[in-house]
Amino acid sequence: MxxxxxxxxxxxxxxxxxxxxxxxxxxxxxxxxxxxxxxxxxxxxxxxxxxxxxxxxxxxxxxxxxxxxxxxxxxxxxxxxxxxxxxxxxxxxxxxxxxxxxxxxxxxxxxxxxxxxxxxxxxTWGSRLVSSVADALAFAQSVRFPSHAIVVIGASNGEPDVSKGVYKGLMTTEELEAAVRVVLEQHGAAHVESDMRAxxxxxxxxxxxxxxxxxxxxxLSGCPRCERPGFDVVERREGLPCGACEMPTRRIRLEIVGCTGCGFREERVPATGTAPASPAECDRCNP
CATH class of the missing domain: 3.90.950 (Maf protein)
Structure with a gap:
């Protein structure tokens, strides 16, 4: 096991x-x-x-x-x-x-x-260049503030510039407004973005x-030969036939699963199945 x-x-x-x-x-x-x-x-x-x-x-x-x-x-x-x-x-x-x-x-x-x-x-990833507190608040609300924190960075030539100040972890309206005001007063524009720290x-x-x-x-996916964990897909081969013309398509027809320990490999049916591909996915039927 x-x-x-x-x-x-x-x-x-x-x-x-x-x-x-x-x-x-x-x-x-x-x-x-x-x-x-x-x-x-x-x-x-x-x-x-x-x-x-x-x-x-x-x-x-x-x-x-x-x-x-x-x-x-x-x-x-x-x-x-x-x-x-x-x-x-x-x-x-x-x-x-x-x-x-x-x-x-x-x-x-x-x-x-x-x-x-x-x-x-x-x-919630996203950002906006703002020139007013109202714009900053509108953006923040679009990325789930205040349950998700906001970052305010000074801007230079329309781009974020960390040398002009970075305010992280802003989770109240008061904190956000204060940071934006400081940056706007000093630099005229602020880069406001989602705080992506977990x-x-x-x-x-x-x-x-x-x-x-x-x-x-x-x-939990053990190699059937040596039981080493991580027995998983190492290669996917295209070529599932088109349901109309039967020519190979770019859809996956076969997966190769392998062990990084003993090197054992085997073929298996892809999770997407082996039903013929739609003509819409065929380079011949839908060039």
Whole structure:
């Protein structure tokens, strides 16, 4: 059973922003993992949403660096945990905002690395350049303020400029109005945006929880040969035939699932099934 990899063992989570609220209960209930947060671990050094510190690498590599830092901080821990969010236009629906959350678990000695993913259009990510307090309040209400915090940054040439002041975690009308007034008086314009830090953004915290549940899915998916966790899709092959002309389409016809430990692989039917593709998805019928 893959649960034996985790039950009763210690995982340390790299967070300054109370992400354990979303991750720890999920992993405790499903895997029996004991999750702790190392005191004093500065995760802001791996990048801040408010631009003072850039992300050092890709989202995937950065979340790995965080988990490794957690392991280094607690030598007796068996696993390192971390999450990393990325926000912008949704990759499938580019006209709406999207969020992609990763939750990673790495083993100290086993070489195990599992990454849960949540991709969603359910996010408060957004920003606006404002020239009045009223405009700032209108934007804030559109991104679920005051249950979700707001950031105000000084603006220069229409762009946020952290050298001109950053006010984070604003969760009352009084705080928001005061910050906007200061920035407007000093710089004439203010960049107002959602505060995407997990402890002041419940919507993001829910996304982290979903990514943690996806991590559990991987942890409980054991290799049929060696039982190593993480037996999952490693390749998808296109070519599902068109229902009208029977020519191959770009729809997935086959998935290859594999083990990162022993290398065992097998083919399986994709979750989308094997029913013929619609002619609307066929390059020949619908060029």
């Amino acid at each position: 893959t649960k034996s990899w985790f039950r009763g063992r210690l995982a340390v989570l790299a967070t300054m922003h109370r992400k354990e609220q979303a991750i720890a209960p999920v992993l405790k209930e499903a895997l029996g993992l004991q999750v702790e947060t190392p005191p004093g671990l500065d995760t802001d050094r791996f990048g801040t949403f408010t631009r003072e510190i850039p992300r050092p690498d890709t989202q995937r590599e950065t979340v790995r660096l965080k988990a490794q830092a957690a392991l280094a901080a607690v030598p007796e821990a068996d696993f390192g945990l971390a999450s990393e969010g990325s926000f912008g236009p949704h990759p499938c629906l580019p006209w709406v905002a999207g969020g992609r959350e990763l939750v990673i678990l790495i083993g100290r000695d086993s070489g195990l690395e599992l990454v849960g993913v949540d991709l969603t259009a359910e996010t 402890h002041v953004n419940p919507t993001r915290l829910h996304a982290i929880e979903r990514a943690a549940r996806d991590l559990v899915r991987l942890a």
